[in-house]
Amino acid sequence: MNIHEYQAKELLKTYGVPVPLGGVAYSDKQAANVAEEISGDRWVVKAQIHAGGRGKAGGVRLAHSIGEVRQAADNMLGRRLVTHQTGPGGSLVQRIWIEQASDIAKEYYLGFVIDRGSQRITMIASSEGGMDIEEVNRTHPEKVIKETVDPAIGLRDFQCRKVAAAMGLRGKLMPQAVKIMKAIYRCIRDKDALLAEINPLAVNKNDQLVALDAKITFDDNALYRQHQINEMRDFDEEDPKEVEASGHGLNYIALDGSIGCIVNGAGLAMATMDAITLHGGRPANFLDVGGGASPEKVTNACRIVLQDPNVKAILVNIFAGINRCDWIAKGLIQAMESLNITAPMVVRLAGTNVEAGRELLESSGLSFITAQNLDDAAAKAVAAAQG
Ligand code: GDP
Ligand code: MN
Numbered sequence: 001m002n003i004h005e006y007q008a009k010e011l012l013k014t015y016g017v018p019v020p021l022g023g024v025a026y027s028d029k030q031a032a033n034v035a036e037e038i039s040g041d042r043w044v045v046k047a048q049i050h051a052g053g054r055g056k057a058g059g060v061r062l063a064h065s066i067g068e069v070r071q072a073a074d075n076m077l078g079r080r081l082v083t084h085q086t087g088p089g090g091s092l093v094q095r096i097w098i099e100q101a102s103d104i105a106k107e108y109y110l111g112f113v114i115d116r117g118s119q120r121i122t123m124i125a126s127s128e129g130g131m132d133i134e135e136v137n138r139t140h141p142e143k144v145i146k147e148t149v150d151p152a153i154g155l156r157d158f159q160c161r162k163v164a165a166a167m168g169l170r171g172k173l174m175p176q177a178v179k180i181m182k183a184i185y186r187c188i189r190d191k192d193a194l195l196a197e198i199n200p201l202a203v204n205k206n207d208q209l210v211a212l213d214a215k216i217t218f219d220d221n222a223l224y225r226q227h228q229i230n231e232m233r234d235f236d237e238e239d240p241k242e243v244e245a246s247g248h249g250l251n252y253i254a255l256d257g258s259i260g261c262i263v264n265g266a267g268l269a270m271a272t273m274d275a276i277t278l279h280g281g282r283p284a285n286f287l288d289v290g291g292g293a294s295p296e297k298v299t300n301a302c303r304i305v306l307q308d309p310n311v312k313a314i315l316v317n318i319f320a321g322i323n324r325c326d327w328i329a330k331g332l333i334q335a336m337e338s339l340n341i342t343a344p345m346v347v348r349l350a351g352t353n354v355e356a357g358r359e360l361l362e363s364s365g366l367s368f369i370t371a372q373n374l375d376d377a378a379a380k381a382v383a384a385a386q387g
Contacts, residue, residue: 257282298331325357
């Protein structure tokens, strides 16, 4: 799960990371109020969407008066902002963050990420801030500094000093950098984050390090014990079908083809999508009903998959271990009857109670297209989607 920049800044501030004074606003009038409240003579107005690249796309504006703050707010709110991270449709701007502008002397990059290779939290830093770290890594890999943290002892001061020195932070900036690094590390540990990124971490004209941008991604599997983080979830930033699916204990992933896939287990989902592709089709999505799916769960799965207008055919591929094919069949029959499904539905069942499941489908009198195995099912689904 991702949160907005302003939420990340407010959270990091509680750990001792210096951030500019600011406030969130939902209207141009409120934006003007916030600017007056935080005072100063220059402000930065920033669109709050779950994507970076806002600076180049007009989502970060400098304002020299309250009137300019209001104008910038009015230009951003209610519009879709397209950045290189949003995709061509962009993201709707519904909140903005107004903060006191900083006089930037230099921009750095500082991030923490869980490195899957070493299975450890790794600090990543660079003297080249403000731009994509991936780009810096491609063009100047020697300017990307990495430091792995041993979970048994935590992040040590000497590690922070080593990284800060490699970034070129000297004198008064060194102890500030150490404090910021340790603060972000504590936050990532406490809150079960997968990534925390400050880009840019800026040095201002008063020789102070300050976080001008912040991005934090949290581990979805830990949200059950992170109530404060859960509160920050912005459903408007997520695919509504994925939100609904997760509410029913289903995993839904949107793709761009024409065949909706209802499967159990991620491995079977991969195999199903491979088989579809092999037969010349493309999956529109996949929905994993998991183990022990009740008829209701299967009906919900059909409804969610059909919300995608690109779905021309549905492929149900269930290998029942904990699941029961008769329950799956009951759910499919319920869905066919209650949802008035017109798209062709190809069903391949195997495993527990498979005979009972097939019998239910056959005696229902509904137009299921049954398949003997995965290959047969994929071929039939591709043909049905084209027909
Ligand atoms: P992003 O493009 O979505 O990553 O948004 P950022 O928050 O990183 O802002 C983009 C750029 O705007 C930064 O790299 C800075 O160069 C600039 N910027 C952000 N805040 C300030 C500020 O307070 N003062 C000045 N002068 N520039 C700023
Ligand atoms: Mn940034």
